[in-house]
Amino acid sequence: MIRFALALALLAAAPAGAASTPDTTTVRITTSDGAIVVELDRKDAPLTTANFLRYVDQKRFDGTTFYRATKVAPGIGLVQGGVRGDPKRVLPPVAHEPTTTTGLAHGEGTISMARTTPGSARGDFFITTGPLSSLDAHPQDTGDNAGFAAFGHVTDGMDVVRQILDEPVGDTGVGVMRGQMLVKPVKIVSVRRE
Numbered sequence: 019m020i021r022f023a024l025a026l027a028l029l030a031a032a033p034a035g036a037a038s039t040p041d042t043t044t045v046r047i048t049t050s051d052g053a054i055v056v057e058l059d060r061k062d063a064p065l066t067t068a069n070f071l072r073y074v075d076q077k078r079f080d081g082t083t084f085y086r087a088t089k090v091a092p093g094i095g096l097v098q099g100g101v102r103g104d105p106k107r108v109l110p111p112v113a114h115e116p117t118t119t120t121g122l123a124h125g126e127g128t129i130s131m132a133r134t135t136p137g138s139a140r141g142d143f144f145i146t147t148g149p150l151s152s153l154d155a156h157p158q159d160t161g162d163n164a165g166f167a168a169f170g171h172v173t174d175g176m177d178v179v180r181q182i183l184d185e186p187v188g189d190t191g192v193g194v195m196r197g198q199m200l201v202k203p204v205k206i207v208s209v210r211r212e
Contacts, residue, residue, distance in 0.1 A: 043067065044173070044212040045074055049084065050205040051182060054145070054175035055212070056129050062120040063169035066131055066139070069112035070169065073100075073141050074209050078107045083203035086144075086195060087183045094148030097182040098132055099206055101141035108140050115167045116155035124153040127172035127179070136164045145172060145179050 041061035047054040058067045073079050084099035101107040114136035117123055124130060128146045130153065131139035144166075146153070155165025172179060186201045 042170075043071060045071075045209060046212050047079075047175075047209050048207045049178060049182075050207060052175060052178040054178050055173050056145075056170050057173050058129070058170035059120070059122060062122055063115050063167065065113050066115050066167045066169040069109070069131070069139070070143065071211070072109055073107075074211060076109075077208070078109070078141060079206050079209040082107070082206045083200075084182050084206065085200055085203040086198050087185055087187055087200055088195075088198040089183065090150070091148070093180075094150065095183050096144045096146045096150065097179055098142060098144040099204075100132065100143050103140075103142075111138050111140050112167075113137055114139070114164060115169070116165045117168055118155040118157055118165070120168065122168040124150040124166070124168055125171075127176055128168045129170045129172065130166045130168040133166065139167060147176070147180055147183055 041059070043058045043060055045056050045058060047056065058070060060067045078101060082099060082101055084097050085102065086098035087095065089095035112131070114133070116136070122128070124146050126146065126148055130144055130146070132142035132144050133139040153166045182204050185204065187198055188201045189197055190199045
């Protein structure tokens with residue numbers, strides 16, 4: 019009877035409509051173009067998810083932007099946002115969790131960490147449109163080719179992701195990002211757990 023009462027109390031304390039499970043956490047990214055809801059995989063990508071949630075819980079993403087959009091084929095590409103190395107927002111890097119370890123893959127609506135080299139990801143992330151298996155790690159990959167750390171997927175708001183992908187890009191940017199920077203970055207108003 020005590021266990022039943024405790025279970026009822028826990029259910030009553032849960033926020034209405036909460037979609038998180040013991041293995042996932044749901045987060046809403048509110049942008050100036052609309053909301054994107056992502057389900058983060060705490061079970062398979064615990065380090066990467068914990069890193070992202072530190073930024074969420076400390077409100078470090080609030081007021082940042084989606085600043086990059088790149089298309090590799092019609093309807094297939096990615097949008098990137100986050101803290102852009104802002105010293106007031108950035109936290110220490112997170113250990114790399116390659117897709118060969120997590121079992122996750124870069125498909126439609128995957129959220130993944132942006133990085134330069136494995137183990138350098140901090141507070142920048144991207145969301146894919148369409149399958150981008152070139153971003154996955156492969157058993158033969160080593161060094162900088164160890165793929166990117168996928169850690170969840172979009173459950174609502176892919177229309178917003180595609181809208182950001184279609185925003186005009188300029189001729190700015192450095193290295194691989196040249197010509198992929200949004201002329202008018204899309205504001206990230208807030209990022210909160212649901």
